[in-house]
Amino acid sequence: MKTINNSSKALLATMLTVLAMAFSTTTQADGHAKPGDFTRGANVWRDNCGRCHNIRDARELRDDQWYSTAFHMRMRGGLTGQETRDVIAFLTSSNKPARKPIITDAKAPTASSKASKLSGKAVYNQTCIACHGADGKGTLPGAPDFSSAKGPLSQTDDILVKHVTDGFQSPGSPMAMPAKGGNTALTDADIRAVVKYLRSFSK
Amino acid sequence: MNHSKKFIRHVLAIAISIALPTVASADAAYDALKQQVEMMQKQLAEMQKALEKQQVKVKEVEANTISRAEAKELEHHVNAASEWKDPNTLIHMSGYADIGYTDAQDEDGSFVVGAFAPIFHFQYKDMFMLESELEFEVEDDGETKVALEYLTIDWFVNDYVALVGGKFLSPLGQFRQNLHPSWINKLASAPPGFGHDGAAPVSEAGLQARGGFPLGNMRANYAVYIGNGPELVTEWNGTDFELDGIDAEGKGADRDGKKAWGGRFGLIPFAGLEFGISAATGKATVTSIEVTAGTAPALANEQARDYDVFGIDAAWQYKSFALRSEYVKSKIGRATTGASASDGGQWKSWYTQASYLFPTTKFEGVTRYTDFDSPQDARDQKQWAFGLNYLFASNVIGKITYELNDGQKGAIADDNRWLVQMAYGF
Numbered sequence: 001m002k003t004i005n006n007s008s009k010a011l012l013a014t015m016l017t018v019l020a021m022a023f024s025t026t027t028q029a030d031g032h033a034k035p036g037d038f039t040r041g042a043n044v045w046r047d048n049c050g051r052c053h054n055i056r057d058a059r060e061l062r063d064d065q066w067y068s069t070a071f072h073m074r075m076r077g078g079l080t081g082q083e084t085r086d087v088i089a090f091l092t093s094s095n096k097p098a099r100k101p102i103i104t105d106a107k108a109p110t111a112s113s114k115a116s117k118l119s120g121k122a123v124y125n126q127t128c129i130a131c132h133g134a135d136g137k138g139t140l141p142g143a144p145d146f147s148s149a150k151g152p153l154s155q156t157d158d159i160l161v162k163h164v165t166d167g168f169q170s171p172g173s174p175m176a177m178p179a180k181g182g183n184t185a186l187t188d189a190d191i192r193a194v195v196k197y198l199r200s201f202s203k
Numbered sequence: 204m205n206h207s208k209k210f211i212r213h214v215l216a217i218a219i220s221i222a223l224p225t226v227a228s229a230d231a232a233y234d235a236l237k238q239q240v241e242m243m244q245k246q247l248a249e250m251q252k253a254l255e256k257q258q259v260k261v262k263e264v265e266a267n268t269i270s271r272a273e274a275k276e277l278e279h280h281v282n283a284a285s286e287w288k289d290p291n292t293l294i295h296m297s298g299y300a301d302i303g304y305t306d307a308q309d310e311d312g313s314f315v316v317g318a319f320a321p322i323f324h325f326q327y328k329d330m331f332m333l334e335s336e337l338e339f340e341v342e343d344d345g346e347t348k349v350a351l352e353y354l355t356i357d358w359f360v361n362d363y364v365a366l367v368g369g370k371f372l373s374p375l376g377q378f379r380q381n382l383h384p385s386w387i388n389k390l391a392s393a394p395p396g397f398g399h400d401g402a403a404p405v406s407e408a409g410l411q412a413r414g415g416f417p418l419g420n421m422r423a424n425y426a427v428y429i430g431n432g433p434e435l436v437t438e439w440n441g442t443d444f445e446l447d448g449i450d451a452e453g454k455g456a457d458r459d460g461k462k463a464w465g466g467r468f469g470l471i472p473f474a475g476l477e478f479g480i481s482a483a484t485g486k487a488t489v490t491s492i493e494v495t496a497g498t499a500p501a502l503a504n505e506q507a508r509d510y511d512v513f514g515i516d517a518a519w520q521y522k523s524f525a526l527r528s529e530y531v532k533s534k535i536g537r538a539t540t541g542a543s544a545s546d547g548g549q550w551k552s553w554y555t556q557a558s559y560l561f562p563t564t565k566f567e568g569v570t571r572y573t574d575f576d577s578p579q580d581a582r583d584q585k586q587w588a589f590g591l592n593y594l595f596a597s598n599v600i601g602k603i604t605y606e607l608n609d610g611q612k613g614a615i616a617d618d619n620r621w622l623v624q625m626a627y628g629f
Contacts, residue, residue, distance in 0.1 A: 047474035053387040054597035068295035068324040078415035078424020081362030141523040172563035
């Protein structure tokens with residue numbers, strides 16, 4: 001007669017528990033159950049990807065490629081479904097190139113020329129903080145240190161605004177910051193406001 | 204004289220009488236002309252005003268109108284944006300490859316074609332994903348070896364559970380399931396004991412449930428599986444059998460009818476730090492013989508032996524510094540019946556690896572210490588490995604690794620090695 005030892009019983013019980021959990025929860029993953037969130041996705045990207053491998057540049061892949069890659073990494077990295085959707089939201093926003101608008105501001109005034117509705121700190125906390133950190137010293141390898149006035153902040157506002165707008169790869173960094181930090185909703189005024197806020201780190 | 208004066212007077216009188224009406228007539232014409240000019244000036248001012256208004260309107264129209272060329276470009280972008288926007292099925296290929304040069308202490312240096320490992324993803328909505336990795340390798344004799352590293356169909360049941368069926372990478376520990384691809388492994392070689400024939404299981408064929416979930420302020424991940432389990436290799440040395448190794452790569456059939464169970468639980472107390480504990484148990488049976496001398500007797504009535512695996516792992520990353528460590532032990536019990544009856548054995552290995560990406564450069568320094576212990580003394584190995592990497596990109600890495608190996612004298616495990624490798628993750 002076949003027997004099952006105690007360790008097998010324990011593992012069997014564990015598997016049954018997991019299966020029960022699988023079919024008891026109502027949070028279904030099909031059909032984009034809950035939309036991803038850019039800011040949360042940036043945190044997921046920062047906190048998880050670098051634990052095993054060098055963080056990949058968002059611009060390496062198209063939206064559909066990031067989609068499958070994120071699900072592959074859900075399996076590898078033990079992400080939840082929501083974390084997967086969040087990181088997809090971040091990556092598919094951050095892989096957009098900085099492109100000159102087809103209809104320029106001179107022709108049709110847009111939100112870009114209006115005053116920023118957000119403070120520089122609010123923009124920073126929404127878009128930049130995941131990689132650059134609450135103290136501006138950077139959380140990822142290669143991220144610049146904003147606490148020193150001799151670093152990137154030694155440059156003029158116009159240059160910094162251009163770097164944020166177009167995206168920029170710091171010397172020695174294995175990857176580039178995406179255009180507008182990946183947040184395509186940022187206006188020119190938002191970017192000027194956040195550049196002004198960056199200078200507060202070096203005071 | 205008087206006549207002449209009179210004559211002049213008459214002439215003047217006549218001239219004046221003629222001139223006076225003409226002067227009166229000129230004044231009237233002047234006034235009329237003046238009125239006309241004033242009227243024209245007024246009309247001109249009105250026209251200028253109307254023209255200015257028209258110019259403002261024209262500017263407004265221009266500002267809100269795009270040219271044919273711009274419309275054409277917009278049309279192109281709209282068409283491009285709608286292409287592949289939201290298909291039900293996504294097809295994606297990723298993977299990795301590496302090439303290099305190896306120069307061992309007692310062997311001639313050789314260029315080596317490491318591996319080409321394409322990974323295919325076919326995803327149906329957010330529900331299913333087929334994942335498969337092939338591995339192509341060029342062997343020493345030039346033959347190309349192809350292996351199915353894994354093939355699974357993943358069902359994303361909900362946000363916290365995915366069911367995985369097929370042949371999957373062993374979820375025990377970290378190295379085999381997450382770190383072995385050459386663009387991820389920071390050194391040009393795997394730590395001894397964590398390769399294809401060491402202490403750590405490589406893959407399994409079966410069913411697995413895995414996922415992640417929040418745990419208070421922490422996060423956790425898990426994987427539990429049941430599979431066909433490993434098979435055992437025994438060695439015939441001419442006089443008796445000795446357990447040679449565990450073949451822990453997912454089998455297409457369970458030839459001894461004994462399943463193996465296992466899993467891993469990972470805890471992430473805060474971003475950058477992860478602890479994991481792994482275990483597996485089951486039975487394993489000798490199915491093949493490695494003959495080193497003489498003629499081996501045929502296998503018959505082999506006894507299923509106890510099979511147990513235990514492992515712990517940890518990883519910590521702070522900015523450019525990363526530290527990770529892993530321990531695994533696979534233990535096989537004794538067989539008292541069957542042709543290859545022999546003592547059991549255990550294979551265990553641990554490594555600790557530190558790496559640092561030098562600020563504002565693309566150079567990365569790596570060091571790793573490994574201690575691998577097995578029932579075969581010739582395979583035991585203590586290794587210090589030092590590496591210098593250059594990150595052309597996050598996924599394109601040039602590596603120079605030096606292994607300082609300490610094994611049984613005369614054994615391959617004792618040879619120091621230089622390894623140069625170019626790894627590309629795609």
